[in-house]
Amino acid sequence: MKLNELALIGVATATVVSCAPAKNEYASYELYPVRSGSLTEMEYTPEVTNFTLWAPTADEVRLMLFDAGDGGHAYETVSMVSDKEGTWTAKVEKDLIGKFYTFNVKIKDKWLGDTPGINAKAVGVNGKRAAIIDMRATDPEGWAQDKRPALASPADAVIYEMHHRDFSIDPSSGIQHKGKFLALTEEGTLSPEKLATGIDHLKELGVTHVHILPSYDYASVDETKLDENKYNWGYDPQNYNVPDGSYSTDPYNPSIRIKEFKQMVQALHKAGIRVVLDVVYNHTFNTAESNFERTVPGYFYRQMPDDSFADGSACGNETASNRPMMRKYMVESVLHWLNEYHLDGFRFDLMGIHDITTMNEIRKAATAVDPSIIIYGEGWAAKAPQMPEDSLAMKMNTYRMPGIAAFSDEMRDALRGPFNDNHKGAFLAGLPGGEESIKFGIVGAIKHPQVDNDSVNYSKASWAEQPTQMISYVSCHDDMCLVDRLNASIPGITPQELAKLDKLAQTAVFTSQGIPFIYAGEEVMRDKKGVHNSYQSPDSINAIDWKRKAEYADVFAYYKGLIQLRKNHPAFRMGDAELVRKHLEFLPVEGNNLVAYRLKENANGDAWEDIIVALNSRKEPAKLVVPEGKYTVVCKDGFINENGLGTLYGSEVLVPAQSALIIYK
Incomplete structure (x- = not known):
């Protein structure tokens, strides 16, 4: 969640944020x-x-x-x-x-x-x-028998972030329950070109986790006027422990939304897909009129020295996770979603507002239910929270939160350009300087002898103890989607270049040692008409056009191939820092805009002896010196085939322009 969205959400609170909390007999x-x-x-x-x-x-x-x-x-x-x-x-x-x-x-x-x-x-x-x-x-029929799909390690996760409405609302989805929880229960849905959509599309793609944007009861959509099609992402919490009525078929019946949410989870589990819920415990939609403030004024929010409400969320308030009852509340809320709704993970919005102790307590409680539950979040705040930085769940403190991951904006912005300037490119645009930050992301934000942290864009030190504590991504809901960003940052980009660079970006994401994460629809070259922050935009901006699946069949096949390559080859998901340091070796390159590395010695038990990955964003082919040998090509020119696309011999290879090359011995 980002500041322009936050400021707008916070309008409702603007007249109350300066109110001092009520004082009472407690000192x-x-x-x-x-x-x-x-x-x-x-x-x-x-x-x-x-x-x-x-x-x-x-x-x-x-x-x-x-x-x-x-x-x-x-x-x-x-x-x-x-x-x-x-x-x-x-x-x-x-x-x-x-x-x-x-x-x-x-x-x-x-x-x-x-x-x-x-x-x-x-x-x-x-x-x-x-x-x-x-x-x-x-409880839907068979709910007692519902089970989480197997997940041996968080390194095996492939996360797909989606909004209920975006995913199913377009007529091309072929889905009956458009914009509803039940959209993810429908099988056999097809695009006009007779290609799979909905849950069948997710199975075909091969993702392991669906990350749904906030789906608890949020404030901004009037459930009595759903025919108005008012849109929001849901980062405006009202009741944290109830599904939102706008995604149910009957918001007036309290049982319906609960049952339909469970049906959604059940259907995804049957499809072999886990469910992650986006949670926003860091602030509430309004302040003086919130459930917290009407119950125990002042307690659940942090204050400034003058007793006005602190505002690390830029929404008018920040919750006080460090106070015992707020901490207890957050832990119990997470357990409610795990036990009542069988969820499999949580993404914490503005996690940097919460204190480290609370996040570790949440991890401990989730582990007691199931150690395979994944927890990750934004390792930052919108403004400086009212707690010392070294006590907060900021990205730089991730190493102090075992089993909790943070998003890597280092790798993201090194690939596509900085968040605060949509028109500025980076590695994908052929600009030099991002290579070391990409290497930082490839190793999973851990210490690695070949990563020069002094040259990394935002972090001058590693912040992950294990590579599974880093979420690897190039775009998500609250920013330009990848297609829009490439269009905005590379003037005159051709459709052919657009597809090539899109594939190159995701190759970096899926071959990194972090947990890969993609934004829904990117596998079919989704665009949002250039809108950077579409949290209140209409369906014409946010909806995924499923006709693109046929139009960009090669891109979909590439994403699917990347996911399958990662699943089939444990070298890409070692899940252990010592193994990464032992087996991942960056290769020397000449010039800029080329990053190459080797996964050596049957890394993590991989059947392939040596794997070389090269990422070339230059507009011309790049020469790369490799260890002498006979190599099978599995990724080249925007195509992936594990059975082989050809054979290379010798100690030098040519990496095609604006694309990735993956070869193995």
Whole structure:
């Protein structure tokens, strides 16, 4: 998520960010009582429903019961009773199934306003009221038998980042449930050219993980007006523990969104694909009116020295992961998605706002469920958070967070150019200077004797302890997609050059020792009409046009071939820093815009004895000196064939212009 998107999302908070948090009898936030056990706020049985809200600074708390998820007034108001550890409790001895509820907290003669609580697990339309449902009734048939697809190592992951609407909304998708969770359950969907789309396309491509953009209940799309087709990426959290209603077929029925989300996960698991959820615990959509602030004012957010809200997210607030109840909340939320929805991983937005201890606690909790769950995030913040940098989950501190990965903007920008200038190119544009940063990415951001960190663009030291702590990518949702970036940064680029350089970029990504990550649709040369930040753009900008799969069949085949090459050859995914240092050797090259390396001595048990990868962004072929031998060519001129594209002999090879060459002994 980037600043121009953030600033717009933050408009709703602009009038409240300077409000000082409420003060009370506790001398500091560190002295607030911590609720033991689960943070569950509603426990239902047909005989009795128990409500528990943590609100240690409240003078009074009311529970309101409603017949509907929106409109009308409460049919009953229940006074809650102050209890231990800062909680307030109420017991309703009747069957409340199908009803809705809110809490209202009073502090110093002021009622703060209705909230579904901070921990609602089901909500009505637009998430303003929590719902009382039977969670087991939301399980699709066979849910108890649902299993995560096998994943031996995070090095084996291939991540595909997508937005529900982008992926399925275009008429060319052939998908019935366009823009919905259920779009990813439909099999046999075809483009007009009779090529696979949807979940069948993902299987054909060979990805192991689908990373879905934020799919919890977010604020910016009015679920009562879905015919307006209002678009958002979802980085504006409202209720963290409930799927968003705009992706369900009925946002008014609290059970439907939950069941359909589970059906999506189940279908992807059956297809052999894991599911990663993009989570945005670093800020909330609004501040004064947020569920957090209406429950325990000030506690869940960090403050500036003058008591105004800190704003490391550039959205009007930053959450205080370092405070015990916020940390506990984040850990429990992650566990809820893992256990209730069978998710397989998380991508943390602006992870650098969170403290290292909290991220390590989350990793520990996830590992206890399943060690193969992957966790990665943006190792930066939008502005400086209100904590010392050495205590935050910033990219430079990744080595202190085992089992957690960060995105490598070093490799990304060395390939295509800096984020802050769409029109400036880099290696792909034939500009010199990015080679060392690309090498930094190829080894997975670890220490390597042949990487000169003084010449790396953003990091003057390695930050990953293991290569699987680096996400390797060249573009993602919140930036120009790769096609647009190449068009913008290389004036006069021809369609042929565009396809060649697109393939070259992804060869660097998929042969790197980090975890490869691609943006949905790049495998069919998706463009977004040059829009850099499309978080509110219409479908005409964001939708994937599936007719491109036929038009760019060679590009799709190349991406598919890269993924298969990586899967078939463990040399490209060693997953261990010592193995990378032992087996990955950069080859000397003359001049700029050429990077070459050798994976030697049957690296990581690979059947191929020596593998050489050369990346040439020059407009002319490049000579490369290699160890003497007989080599089989498996990647050349934009084609991949593991059975061989020819044979080379001797100690010198020619790397074709603006493309990659991969050969092996």
